[in-house]
Structures are given as structure tokens and as C-alpha cells.
Amino acid sequence: MPLDLDARKPLKLCVLKFGSSVLQKPDDYARAAHEIYRHTRNGEKVVAVVSALEGETDSLFAVGGDVGEGCSDALLARLVRCGELKSAALMGLALQRSGVPSAVLDPHEMDLQAEGEALDANLTGLDADRVLAHFESADVIVAPGFFGEGVEGPVTLGRGGTDLTAVEFSHWLGADRVRLIKDVDGVYTDDPAKNPEAVRLDQLDYDEAAKVSRGLVQEKAIFRAKQNNVVIEVAALGSPFATRIAAVEKQAGPVETPKRLRVAVLGHGAVGAGVCSHLLAHPGRFELGPVLVRDPDQHAANAPELRFTSDPAEALEGNPDIVVEAMGGTDIARSLSQTVLREGHHLVSANKAVVALDLERLHDLARQHGRELKYSAAVGGGVPVLELIDLLGAQGSILSVEGVMNGTCNFIFGQMQKGVRLAEAVSEAQRLGFAEADPSTDLDGLDAADKLSIIIRHAFGVTLAPDQIACESLNDLSAQRIKAVQEQGLVFKQVARCEVTADGRVEARVDIEALPPEHPFAGLVNEGNGFLIRMPQRTVSVQGKGAGRWPTAEAVFADIMDIQRAYLSGDLHASPLQETPLSRIPRMSSGQVA
Structure with a gap:
């Protein structure tokens, strides 16, 4: 990994915060892992700060009050922190399944110090060198938000405290930005659910953000960001847009126009099945057509939620926006890959044999027909080596x-x-x-x-x-x-x-x-x-993991999401991180400078 060996700071570091508005059930950790993988394959090391699952902190407060009526705030703090500890472990498990090298650290392992009232404390520092050292073998560090280590034991940071944790981490670790992942695609002038005339803002200053984002971003977090000149981004999962909170003039921006893309999947082996699972988990983004297989009856018995066909024409009917080739081999897969581009569909391929044989031809067809050709999973499975080579080659x-x-x-x-x-x-x-x-x-x-x-x-x-x-x-x-x-x-x-x-x-x-x-x-x-x-x-x-259902499917799905974000931004050739100029900072990887 290209580190600054004096400061032990990665060349490009992002803090991502996932709150309970996006972590509502265990399945949501896979969606959060998609977001983290998106950042790591675009050149960033990530500190992922997580809240407890939705409702879990309230539940812990309630059971604590019932069991220990009139108990001390210090004991309640020790109890309610367990929701974040559980959440961090679950996020680590989701990343491990996806093949993303990661480390889960509890506050005492980072020497994350805090002081103040047991249920409304403030963070005061952490051992940055100790934290950054983990990036020598990991791309992601997962940390629980909401609490730190006080003089007499764990203390919590008040409602919305994970926002504060993320901002403080960004400052102490020298991150390039902190991105708060919410259930809305940015900060609006009013609650868009209540006021259809509310305007989404591309950027605004800290004082204005404290006024209009009340309830969305913790006020203490905004105050600390202003004190330390930390850039905050507020965005939704998978969004090409973000609201930037910094020392800037207020500026309105575009609103996401949802487009549900039609996807055809060719093949339902280990990788194809994993891709289908990801697509079905995002019904608002994707519509999945019949999956092409040799024996539809056999696959239908194992995956009754899907439709299967052995007819390529049926799999491609309905004019799909994206075709995923996960069949393997070079017989029918080779001809179908060229047909797909020729007929105006975007192609995402995991087939290294076909890509290696026909790379120039496939690129030519993609250019001629204005379509996207993506094949990240063809080399390295879930290891984003092609993206790394492209980024280093530009330098x-x-x-x-x-x-x-x-x-x-x-x-x-x-x-x-x-x-x-x-x-x-x-x-x-x-x-x-x-x-x-x-x-x-x-x-x-x-x-x-x-x-x-x-x-x-x-x-x-x-x-x-x-x-x-x-x-x-x-x-x-x-x-x-x-x-x-x-x-x-x-x-x-x-x-x-x-x-x-x-x-x-x-x-x-x-x-x-x-x-x-x-x-x-x-x-x-x-x-x-x-x-x-x-x-x-x-x-x-x-x-990282170069094979297996979930790491390879993660790379394929990341290609699909890149295309989907390009549709949302109105530019099929847009970078998935165009919302920030920091995307041009050099790529990092999970090794060491030789």
C-alpha cells in the first residue's frame, strides 16, 4: 500500500458513516458492503463507522430501564453501547463474505477517549498511528460509533453520536472527507417528505447546515467539523450525488431521477446466482428478466423466486439495459457477448476467456454503439486489480x-x-x-x-x-x-x-x-x-479473494451499479465518484511500498 511512511497516513482516506436509517435489518449490511467496496475499488481506504440497527438502542434503553429502574447512567451507557458493538461485527462479517480485506476495532483497541456525562459525552482523542497501522493489511477499518472510553468506563455521545464519531475520526486520522450515508440523497431546504417544493442542495456552509439539517446531521458533529475544517458529505447508498457541507457558498443541485434498469443474467452458477441475489435485493433499482441456463427445471427447483429459460432470445427479450454474462466458456458466451453490444445493451462480463480473446473487438463494438463494457470480475475476482492498474497508469x-x-x-x-x-x-x-x-x-x-x-x-x-x-x-x-x-x-x-x-x-x-x-x-x-x-x-x-460466489459477484454488481449511477447522473461515461474532486487523488492498495 502506498503509505506516507512518516505519517503512516494513506494517500487517500475516506470515513463512511452508516446510521440506523440505512441499517434497519441484517440484510442491509450487504448493501453497506456494496457502498464500501465502491470506494475501495476507486482508490480509497475506508474507515466505516456504524450505528446500531434501527430501534436497537431504544430497545436497550427500555430493557435497561425495566431491569435496573433508577440505575446509574454509567451502567446504561455500558449496556446501550452493545448495539454498536454488534453492528460493527456484522459489518465485518458482510465485508469478509464479499472478500474485502478489513479489520473490526473496538474503541479500547483504538484508545478512543471521551469525557463528559455518561450519556452525552464528547470524544477527546484516539491513537491515530495505532489505527492507521491496520491499513497495511486491510482496506477497511470498521468501528462502532456512538461511544468511547471514559475515565471510569464506556460513555455514549448522545443521539446522533455516530455522526460525531465519524467527523472526529476524519479530523484525527487526516481523512480527505467524511461521508454520512443517510436515507436521503443529501440536505434539503426542508423535509422533502413533507414539502414537495424543498430544494436539494449541492453545498452549503456549516451554519446553514446546522439550521436546515436539524435531525439529519447531529449539531455537535457540524460544530466540530466547522472547528476543524472537516468536509462533510451527506448522501444516500449508491447515489452519484452528495451534499457538501464546508466553508462554501450555498448552491442548489439536481435531484435523483430514479430509473429502474432492466437486467438480463446469462448463467446461474456460483457467480450468476450471487449476482441475481444482489439484484433481487434492490427491487427499486433493477428488474430482473429470465435467467439463461441449460436446464431451467433444475435451477427453478433451487431458486423458485427466479424465472429461467434455455432460450437466449427469451433471456434477452424486453430490451434489457444491462446484460450480465456469467456463463463461462467460449462457445455461446463468445457470440452472445458481441451480439449484446451490437444490439445496444450494456455488457458486464465475468468471463475472462471471452474477454481475453475478444477484448479489442468488444471495446470496438462498445464504442460504435455507445454502450458500456465492464469486466472487473474477469481478473482477480473481487480484487480490483484492473481499476488499480488504470489509476496507477494515469500517474x-x-x-x-x-x-x-x-x-x-x-x-x-x-x-x-x-x-x-x-x-x-x-x-x-x-x-x-x-x-x-x-x-x-x-x-x-x-x-x-x-x-x-x-x-x-x-x-x-x-x-x-x-x-x-x-x-x-x-x-x-x-x-x-x-x-x-x-x-x-x-x-x-x-x-x-x-x-x-x-x-x-x-x-x-x-x-x-x-x-x-x-x-x-x-x-x-x-x-x-x-x-x-x-x-x-x-x-x-x-x-484479496480472487474467486468464490460473493467476492466475484461483488465485483460484477459494482460494475452494474456504476452503470446505474451513470444513468442517474445523466452521463453514461461519468465516474462513479464525480461528486468529489478528490477522486483524482492517487490510488492505494492493501500492500506496502517496496
């Missing part, structure tokens, strides 16, 4: 990219490290679903070559077909070599590498390498993927 020259890109091989090598023989490790990978019945594409390096071909196009702007990339197969490993590596305490990894030579050529290959335990790739386990991107002055690393 300077990329010299090389190398990575562990295949979860199947990574699992097999992990088994071998435990003393399991290669053939048995392959069988275990097949049993657990990491490997196909015919694992040759993974073992022979062809899957990694597909991904490397796509990376080369993004890193160097040239086309190198997968069949032009030399690959070493796991099947070529001799027993003697395996034994020698184990005796030396080294770790086998399948490493795909591309680099620019001194004469300007791009060379690429997939090798089986024996790495020392301290190498950044050595600790990757199971479906873990990791990448090193070398530039003239630094090396940036990123890692």
Missing part, C-alpha cells in the same frame, strides 16, 4: 505486473505445503469445488494466461493473445523438485508476470515459482489472489 509508467491469479492452483499448493501429494491435492480441490472435473485449464496456466492478457492491455496498452504467453504446468513438477522446495522451507506459487523490456517489448509468462515465506504472495491461501505492480519509484501490492 506514470508501469514497468511490470505479477500476480497469483488462480485460486485452484493456490489451493493445491497450500495442500502440498501440508504434505499432501499433488494428485491428492487436485482431487481435494475438485471435491471442494475449487477445481473442475477437468482441471487442465488451471493446472496448465491457461486460466492465468487469459487474465494476464487482459492485464497487459490495461497496463501497457498493447494486445498479447493468451496463446502467445508461455505457461509452465503443475503437472510438470517432479517429485524431486517438490521435495527440494519443501526441505528449503520455500512455498510454491503459480506466478503470472508481464513486463516491459529495455527495447520496449512486452514479455509475459506463467511460471511455477518457489518463494521465500516473507514474499508478499507466500501468505495467500485458498482462493486468495495477490498482485504486485512495479513503477519507477515504487511497487504497489493488492490482494
